[in-house]
Amino acid sequence: MAFLMDGLDAEAYDRTYDDRELLRRILRYFRPKARVMGLVAAAIVLQSLMQAAFPILVSEGLDRVVDDRTTGLVVALVSAVLVTGVLGWVFNFVQRWYTAKVVGDVVLGLREDAFDAVLDRDMSFYDEHSSGKVVSRVTSDTEDFATVITLTLNLVSQVLLVGLITVLLFTRNVELALLVMAVVPVIVAMALGFRRIARETTRHQQRSLAKVNATLQETMGGISVAKNFRQEQTIYDEFRPINGQNYRVTLKQGFVFGAIFPALFAVAGLATVMLVHIGGGRVLDGGISAGDWYLFLQSVGLFWLPLTSIASFWSQFQQGLSASERVFALIDAEPLVVQRDPRPVGRLAGRIEFRDVTFGYTPQHTVLHGFDLTIEAGETVALVGHTGAGKSTIGRLLVRFYEFQGGQIIVDGTDIRTVDLTGYRHQLGVVPQSPFLFSGTVADNIRYPRPGATDDDVRAAAESVAGGDWLDALPDGLATEVGEHGSALSMGQRQLVALARLLLQDPAIVILDEATASVDPLTEAQISEGLDVALAGRTSIVIAHRLSTIEHADRIIVMRDGGIVEEGTHESLLRAGGAYCDVYNTYFRHQSPDYRPGTGFVGVPAGAGDH
Numbered sequence: 001m002a003f004l005m006d007g008l009d010a011e012a013y014d015r016t017y018d019d020r021e022l023l024r025r026i027l028r029y030f031r032p033k034a035r036v037m038g039l040v041a042a043a044i045v046l047q048s049l050m051q052a053a054f055p056i057l058v059s060e061g062l063d064r065v066v067d068d069r070t071t072g073l074v075v076a077l078v079s080a081v082l083v084t085g086v087l088g089w090v091f092n093f094v095q096r097w098y099t100a101k102v103v104g105d106v107v108l109g110l111r112e113d114a115f116d117a118v119l120d121r122d123m124s125f126y127d128e129h130s131s132g133k134v135v136s137r138v139t140s141d142t143e144d145f146a147t148v149i150t151l152t153l154n155l156v157s158q159v160l161l162v163g164l165i166t167v168l169l170f171t172r173n174v175e176l177a178l179l180v181m182a183v184v185p186v187i188v189a190m191a192l193g194f195r196r197i198a199r200e201t202t203r204h205q206q207r208s209l210a211k212v213n214a215t216l217q218e219t220m221g222g223i224s225v226a227k228n229f230r231q232e233q234t235i236y237d238e239f240r241p242i243n244g245q246n247y248r249v250t251l252k253q254g255f256v257f258g259a260i261f262p263a264l265f266a267v268a269g270l271a272t273v274m275l276v277h278i279g280g281g282r283v284l285d286g287g288i289s290a291g292d293w294y295l296f297l298q299s300v301g302l303f304w305l306p307l308t309s310i311a312s313f314w315s316q317f318q319q320g321l322s323a324s325e326r327v328f329a330l331i332d333a334e335p336l337v338v339q340r341d342p343r344p345v346g347r348l349a350g351r352i353e354f355r356d357v358t359f360g361y362t363p364q365h366t367v368l369h370g371f372d373l374t375i376e377a378g379e380t381v382a383l384v385g386h387t388g389a390g391k392s393t394i395g396r397l398l399v400r401f402y403e404f405q406g407g408q409i410i411v412d413g414t415d416i417r418t419v420d421l422t423g424y425r426h427q428l429g430v431v432p433q434s435p436f437l438f439s440g441t442v443a444d445n446i447r448y449p450r451p452g453a454t455d456d457d458v459r460a461a462a463e464s465v466a467g468g469d470w471l472d473a474l475p476d477g478l479a480t481e482v483g484e485h486g487s488a489l490s491m492g493q494r495q496l497v498a499l500a501r502l503l504l505q506d507p508a509i510v511i512l513d514e515a516t517a518s519v520d521p522l523t524e525a526q527i528s529e530g531l532d533v534a535l536a537g538r539t540s541i542v543i544a545h546r547l548s549t550i551e552h553a554d555r556i557i558v559m560r561d562g563g564i565v566e567e568g569t570h571e572s573l574l575r576a577g578g579a580y581c582d583v584y585n586t587y588f589r590h591q592s593p594d595y596r597p598g599t600g601f602v603g604v605p606a607g608a609g610d611h
């Protein structure tokens, strides 16, 4: 059966809270709802009283009707039963409605906190944990938690009812009451026995559902690539076992939960059979009245249902606890990027120093070993090197997406671990290779870094990029809808929007990962022109993929295996004939206007281009 649980292990950030701690956390969400909860409690008490009143009324009525055969008594009895029934319904409604409201409010708060945690987690968190699984925590786990709250409140009413009926049974006949009580420990013990296994199966079910969500999410994210390579069948084949696993785990959970109630009811049913037998004998020998016997049978009927649900509640309660545990683990996940001192950041000049920086995404693989680099304020530095050399890593560390393990990164003389991260990041403009656009218009996307910017500011920023000519190609200019992730715009247009957005943000430092995707020559020229404006007067780190960028950069840094192997200007590096020439031959040579296939190689001495 081991295959049933494949891949359903806990996530690295999962933790086990003890029940007390968990309850304390849960109760914190209920505290603001104390008044409404009071109302629910009152409705529960009254409703339980009404439910318990029914067998009492009928049993009293039965005994009296035997002696007094007037219709008046029957009418009174019917009226009393009707009134208790109607009141019971009203109190039940009040309880359910306000319970739904409390539960809704609590889930609202919990989901907000979980979502806040999602926004707070470091980038490294998302490298390790699939976003689908995180989504599952924010959606279905909070939902499971809600179900359990409703159950808990129902349980309170059932405990009350059991309490009332126990008192009633003892006041009527101690002997029969003791007989009922003798069965109680058996039922409770059985239910507690189910507790552990129920919690375990539930955890597996939640994890397997998270796996289904993760697979779906990944499929949606890469659907265009999948279609491009005609991989639909492969993806479907991969999805089937994951879905099948969820099916089997859910069936197992259904079996465990399904087994508990019939087993408990079987024990309770046997006890009822005994009561009918013994009680009937006592009526015949005149020990108790027919009304008392009826009261017993009715009360026991009322007694078993709440009692079995109280006992089996443990297992369902565990389900809610494990759901809340998963949500709290997400909320409490330790951040790796920690600011030691949130010093306010004024306008930065943009001098950057990497001092002896050591960093690895995972403890097993160090990417930067004692990395040193100083970039002067206003300088444009182009990073070049073969794929995997560590170019993007430099930018990611500078924006504090990841925590480095050794050394220092200093900006304008201040260690970036001791600044207010929000203020600091405001001064960093990051343009990824394929800029992400949010659904909305082009104007909305340009305005993103400064929501308060006026329409004129937005237009001015857009027009500063390549004279604004690119706007003419958009069907509705700035009001053009960009579609999901910007899918309605060409890759080149998305880059132009990203440059306008950067201008509006007006950062002191720009980290730009130049697009590798080729665009038409006109857009290429517009992007080039846009870049000149966007980078002017700022410190810029460009992960360069265009010949024009490296030709115009103040300095080119050639990276290999997380270190700098050469630096200088385009001309000086070409003259030196070192590692740069190898990179140039591979990535840039063919972009020259004079390029002819098979020509333009720059000589590289043996060994200089090794990688």
Ligand SMILES: Nc1ncnc2c1ncn2[C@@H]1O[C@H](COP(=O)(O)OP(=O)(O)OP(=O)(O)O)[C@@H](O)[C@H]1O
Residues within 6 Å of the ligand: 127, 361, 362, 367, 385, 386, 387, 388, 389, 390, 391, 392, 393, 394
């Ligand atoms: N999120 C990550 N988790 C683990 N390892 C990573 C991660 N991102 C990058 N790496 C590894 O770190 C090293 C440097 O990667 P980096 O992305 O900085 O290279 P690069 O020079 O920017 O490459 P490219 O030009 O292909 O983007 C590589 O060995 C890469 O496999």
